Amino acid sequence: MNNATTTNATTPDERTPIWVGYISVLISVVFFGSNFVPAAKYPIGDGLSFQFFLCCGIWVTGVIINLIIKNPPFFPLVLIGGLLWTTGNILSVFVIPINGLGLSMLLWCTSNLFIGWASGHFGWFGLTPENVENPAFNYIGVAIACFSGVIFLAIRTGKIENNVQERQPILHSIDVVNTSVKAVPEINTVPQSIVSIRMRVIASGLAIIAGILFGLVFTPSTYIQDHRKDKYPTASKNGLHYIFSMYTGILLASSFYYGIYIVAKRNRPHVHVESILPAFISGIMWGIAQAGFLVANSVLSQAISFPLISIGPGTIAALWSIFYLKDIAGSRNYLIFTGGTLLRIIAAVLIILSKPISN
Template sequence: MDFLLNENVTTTIAPLTQPYPIWAGYLAVVISVVFFGSNFVPAAKYPIGDGVSFQFFLCCGIWLTGVIVNLIVGNPPFYPLVIIGGVLWTSGNVLSMFVIPINGLGLSMLLWCTSNLFIGWASGHFGWFGLKAEEVQYPVYNYLGVTIAVISGLIFLGIRSNQNKENLEENESLSTQLINSTNEKKIFTKRTQMRILGCFLAILSGVLFGLVFTPSTYIQDHHEKYPQSTKNGLHYIFSMYTGILFSSLIYYMIYIICKRNRPYISIESIFPAFISGIMWGIAQSGFILANSVLSQAISFPLISIGPGTIATLWSILYIKDIRGKRNYLIFIIGSLIRIVAAVFIILSKPK
């Protein structure tokens, strides 16, 4: 651990300067939102089974993106500490696969997106976990924007897809059977316990997502410990993506052992998973760059609320599993509220 926290470098010291203007930070936010909201579209119409194999091939695509980004920015130093951020993300992603069958996609996303937004925003704004507090010019606007962003998430929870409707009917049928059984009370208690566990794991998953950038931000904030560190977030991408691939491989090996060397693999979904990983890798690159230019207090709320809107738009226009005037109305209202939240966050302005 001492090695991770006190990396000694022997090459030329690089100045801790900001190589990008403010507008580049907002451009990175747009790129991140679009790609995060669209990265699962290539795989939307293919079977992914339990999702573990899908995630592994997705992480391969992520790592390849990291290699390309690393070459583009001139092969900067490798930071072992940033590997931890990649491990945190993979761990949160693995948890999310267990959470969705328990809580459903809507509630799960609301819980982990909210906890992700809060942890990521608060750790940067208040200087948690050894980070330097990031001030904005108008804190009140920043607080208002974050609060409104959370409220918009509650509104989007009201959207019901066709898949959700089918699951609801299945659950109602199951509930009817359970009520007629002699163990009604025990079954109800078990379902309640599972729901509580699902909510806890969803929140934990969001916390892990929110801490992904903490190691790289820590390095940028402590130039005296890391003389080669710069404010260019892209310099930390390869280290992070290596952590993602490494931890994903470990989880996948455990999965294969548990499945007795019979993992679920859909040949059709391998290439879409790879493409999804490349898109996610581009989105995450935009995210870390926006953090460096704008600060987490601004980039985290903006990027946390945007992808859900884009993903819902894909569901309406392309996947077409969201239909009906009620859903469209909720989408429009929720999107307008998110625009208001984004305006307040942008008006808070980085210092």
């Protein structure tokens, strides 16, 4: 489909104030950092049913946004972004029980941050390179952002210290932090006594692959935006115009994987009825956060938005854990949280000071 049925003229650019991009970053950070809270006290079994209902919430959010922005053209290419996100999500099912939450998130969130930032900044996969006024600030900020994730890894929640078998559900939380674990329902893990080095290596590889998939989620929509004049004349620079296509890809991929799961379980999927509504609400919150991410990409460029939105949600999640969930306590944890947060603030300031250059 070439999406050129309505006009042969390129959609004119509407200059969006840069502050809109930073407001979108803030919205994305707050909702990404909070979207697990509705599911904090509900079990989700093996996570497959939970992720399906979460994806239903994401798609409904996409439908509402699509109606609000008056049903822009549907771009099938963007379905691939949704497929990539869901596939990365499913991979985490096999990764976290073997390598644990902390190492798994460190691996996939670091690779996610790097791929998302680098693909936009250097123009990989056919994208137009997104320049900044001060590249050195941008590079240093991204490096500090990655390092801050290592600092946050040292935080331990009460449940982890008590060896409770818990794990992040198969939802992409875009951040290298393991501090919202209590907000993540219980799932059985593989006993560490039977985990071989080979299993750890395979799980680590899958975690990196998942991060790469997460980092490429926006590539199809950004590609369309970068090739509006020659290939996609009905496309616009507005990131919200690609929401419905992406979220439809998420729902289709999730339904496909869930169907395979149901067949494998012989039509007896593991479903906790009380977790269905929390999953749906979490999906709505994730959908709002991802919408903010798309707008931020369009206004600020991935070289700016990806690092900022990658480092922010973990701090919000940690604050939920400290003040609401009460699973982070103790002077040691507070000191680590403070140090990691200061590093992230420094990284954010440097990234903002690098300043995007409009192509």
